[in-house]
Amino acid sequence: MDDLLGKVLDLQGVWTASNTDEMRRRGVHIRQDLPALLKERSAGLADALGVSVDELGVEGRDGTGLKTEIPWVRVFGRERSPSATTGWYVVYLFSAGGERVYLSLNQGTTVWTGGEFKARKVADLQARVGWARPHFAEQTVGRTDLRREIRLDARTSLGRGYEPGNVIAIEYSRTALPSQDVLIADLLYMLGLLRTVYEAERLAPHIPGDPTPEVLEAERSAAVVAGRRNRREARPAPSGQGFRLTAAERRAIERRSVAAATAFFEAQGWSVKDVGNRESYDLQLQRGDERLHAEVKGTTSTGHDVILTRAEVEKQRQYYPDNALVVVHSIVLDRTSKEPVASGGVLVCTSPWSIADEDLTVISYAYRTALGGDAARRDLNAALNVATRG
Known part of the structure; x- marks a missing residue:
């Protein structure tokens, strides 16, 4: 796994939006190799997250058509985070220049209103971060390697958008990538934090930074009455979102x-x-x-x-x-x-x-x-x- 992370970081230094030979190799590592490696450990990952193996999600993205500056591979609960734009998840984020990769407990940057996805404001993302951190505070005691801020050095707005969504992260330097055993242990640890957030979200009637529950319900009801369809929403909004x-x-x-x-x-x-x-x-x-x-x-x-x-x-x-x-x-x-x-x-x-x-x-x-x-x-x-x- 450390070898694959290193290969992606090396290719970050020659990033281009065009689908060059280097970007095609990067895409294989992100969309196929890394997810496949993680799926081999599905049972352990699912146990750490507190979900069934069928409910565990693992996916990587590097852009469809144009190649994204910041590729990612995420691990998540399918019900709680049906897409990378919604819910909470643990994700590997590769810095633009290839100097570092973060294992980040992060979040989607949009909210589903019943008729459309609305982008969350940075202040709302930060409010949600402030809500999440105290829930796993006891689990982080003694971990001096955790980062509250991440630096991706992105030039694109999409790439910079991941930074305010970070709740907590572990940083790995390209020049000092740990062994696969350490990487897997860190991933299991971060999934334990995500499990705590999922449970807190399930019990929370409202999370700071989320839209007012009553307004969201009204928008959804209006969309249903109007027969509004949205192809991006293949199923109902995630049940874990506290505003329902x-x-x-x-x-x-x-x-x-x-x-x-x-x-x-x-x-x-x-x-x-x-x-x-x-x-x-x-x-x-x-x-x-x-x-x-x-x-x-x-x-x-x-x-x-x-x-x-x-x-x-x-x-x-x-x-x-x-x-x-x-x-x-x-x-x-x-x-x-x-x-x-x-x-x-x-x-x-x-x-x-x-x-x-x-x-x-x-x-x-x-x-x-x-x-x-x-x-x-x-x-x-x-x-x-x-x-x-x-």
């Missing part, structure tokens, strides 16, 4: 947010009535001659975006200034028990609440076709169709 909420989890979050809002208003002397089952708002408040109509939104995210229906927007505009928006964000969701339990959260109340058009983002449209007698377009601004930024 079940119906029971959504109910738990809703109950927690309404309870927090009720306690908040009662502490201020308001008489509170929960009318969410029959009105287009959640709480009806009275304090002497004062009246207030409150919309309550709960989320496990930081609450930058919440979903409003068309009816909610219209009602709150009608009730202004006797209205309020209560966002209970950063709710803690315990998924370990049979029934999810929501607790905690930070309450932010806006009252009076004026809804400006520029704070509304249309997620989908209803279009009246000629079959309906009118081909005019109309904006629904309805359930799962409008997001407002808090």
Whole structure:
């Protein structure tokens, strides 16, 4: 294995986007030789990652057509990271000039919204890195060879894009590549860290840097209703991504947010009535001659975006200034028990609440076709169709 890594590093020094003889040899090493060598150890790799052999993925890429500056070979869980653009994985990344290769716990740089892949911002990648590292902190005690930053010396934006996604890495110098036994031991160790991240992701209702769960669910629902297809997404989004909420989890979050809002208003002397089952708002408040109509939104995210229906927007505009928006964000969701339990959260109340058009983002449209007698377009601004930024 050390021999193959060395051969790839030597060919990095003559990289070109054209498919030269050198780049063809590099492609064979990346796409065939290295993956084949690793697959011979599938049982041990799968055991370290905590998945079945069938669930273990090993692949290498060096560019289709034009040759990429930074080739890679990754090891991953197929369900958690169905493509290199999504999820977490362990990957060999070769520096542009061939001076070094990294064994990096890294991540995909896009997120699937149900209609398209959206690129993650560098700040979001770094937020996810900050979330992941504490989960395996105990496993890294005593390892002085781990790097928090990697340097690929890439000239292309694609090549540079791997650097902010790095969670932790081991660096190997071309002039001091360790033996195959050491390389395999390091790979098993890194897969153990990845296993910890996978487990933490499975239990996390929201990961910093990820889009707001409710907005993603709305976008996906809108895409499904519209019959949107995307050939790049051959199967549903990976179940390991923490932003996916079940119906029971959504109910738990809703109950927690309404309870927090009720306690908040009662502490201020308001008489509170929960009318969410029959009105287009959640709480009806009275304090002497004062009246207030409150919309309550709960989320496990930081609450930058919440979903409003068309009816909610219209009602709150009608009730202004006797209205309020209560966002209970950063709710803690315990998924370990049979029934999810929501607790905690930070309450932010806006009252009076004026809804400006520029704070509304249309997620989908209803279009009246000629079959309906009118081909005019109309904006629904309805359930799962409008997001407002808090």
